[in-house]
Amino acid sequence: MQNKRSRNIFITLCVAPAFLLLVLFLVVPTVEVFRMSLYQWGGFSNTKEFVGLENFKTLWHDMSFIRSFQNSVLLIVLVALVTIVLAIFFATVLTKENVKGNNFFRIIFYIPNILSIVVIAGIFSAVYDPSKGLLNSILHGFSLDSLQQMWLGNQSIVIYSVAAALVWQAIGYYMVMYMSSMAAIPASYYEAASLEGASKLKQFTSITLPLIWNNLRTTLTFFIISTINLSFLLVKAMTGGGPDGSTEVFLSYMYSQAYGNSTYGYGMAIGVVVFLFSFALAAVVGWVTKRDVLEY
Template sequence: MNRKKRERLFIMACLSPAVILFLIFMVWPTFEVFRMSLYRWGGFSNTQTFVGLENFKILWNDSNFYRSFQNTILLIVVVTVVTLAVAIFFANILIREKLKGKNFFRVIFYIPNILSIVVIAGIFSAIYRPSQGLLNNTLSLINLENLHQLWLGDQKIVIYSLIAALIWQAIGYYMVMYMSSIASIPESFYEAAALVGANKWVQFKDITLPLLWNNLRTTLTFFIISTINLSFLLVQTMTGGGPDGSSQVFLFYMYNQAYTNSTYGYGMAIGVVVFLFSFILSAVLMKVTKRDVLEF
């Protein structure tokens, strides 16, 4: 056996465990989701009835699904825009400005990311508590009792209460990532820009943001997918989809249909829609945000 063949066999041997695990825990479950979406099954019985696209027809007329879809879109748009904008803003300040205690601020911002989403749900549930919660008590201290709300009990504002928790949890992680990218930009670029009269906003717009773009583009896709996943855990632990289903999101509604209402096939149909939505959204974002790579 020549050297090239031995190298190929060695590479295959190294890759095979990862490939096998990927096929077992990713490809096969995904295939099963698509397959089971074509069946009517309660999840626990031995009877599986093939119904074709019947589950998708029901889904098409399901107002609760559309509400969960709207909530998910709202979360994706607001949480993504606010989180990434604030993360870039603070990353730029902590790198470009001369501040004391930069490492302290890095730690403080990053702490929420090391906490479990269940712990974060507990923290914000305490903050939003109507009678003894931090938020309403703070409003009372500054004589704004008229702004007291049932933050998790009002259908109109509950989704925004969840948005605040998701933003708080994610800012630090992405800020640290952007700080690393901004720190790698040569200082001479900014010095040259300052010599021609560019202010800090122009330097950020014309130097920092373009050179940060590839990192921003990558994190954007990952962040949207993670928002879809984390929103399920947050809703499950904080509101249970209430009040009256007003805080339901994609994955929570799918979970309820598959495992609570014993309509497993219908839940898998929702799972197919979630999968296709995530895939198409990621592909569109990668296409829309594509631009020439800037090097330095």
């Protein structure tokens, strides 16, 4: 009995610091965001006016917020689909095929993930430069001058330019995660499938994909949250939300309202919507992709 009590005290003392940090830096700020969303406050004055749900009512008629919402959803869907498809493709090639310099390619693909978002923004800003950028230079080299664009100045395509940078940054990270799952699948499964006459595609859809499905679900949920966060950082460093708000996303618009326009309470209302949307979308994705876990 004494040993059990001592063990419980020891576990409590070990967990207490982490729990305290969680409460101070996650729970309390989150509650504060919800509380401040009910006030009209500039952020720096001593006067706060309780307005209830007025900030949220204003939100649904704010076309700039609706545009940022559309941009965020577009990035989440587009970047997630392209990144995960390419990550699975490259992971399959590097894991199942005898590629010369396999480890070299793993390192090369993973490098973008360890770069600062500011560095990535600088790289792609140089690539998209209309006069001396790599992309327009390549198009000129292939006599495709008609396809040259102001990649960060054209409102109709700039959001896709940002999406390309997000895809480039994320592929290596998810590729490595999928490679670790694929490497754990017994080779005997593929040998048996080959003897039965199954094609490479059939082996992938019948063996590889089902056995990495749980990892795929986890990364997809994680990807939704990370895209919301990273899109804000990349937009702030790359376009500043322009031109004319065409790359404004959830968090960049929240930041501009809370700290740029001195409408802190309104910005916190946007934060509440982002918080609820993120968890709701993650829950829906988890429910849609749920299936029995296959063991081997």
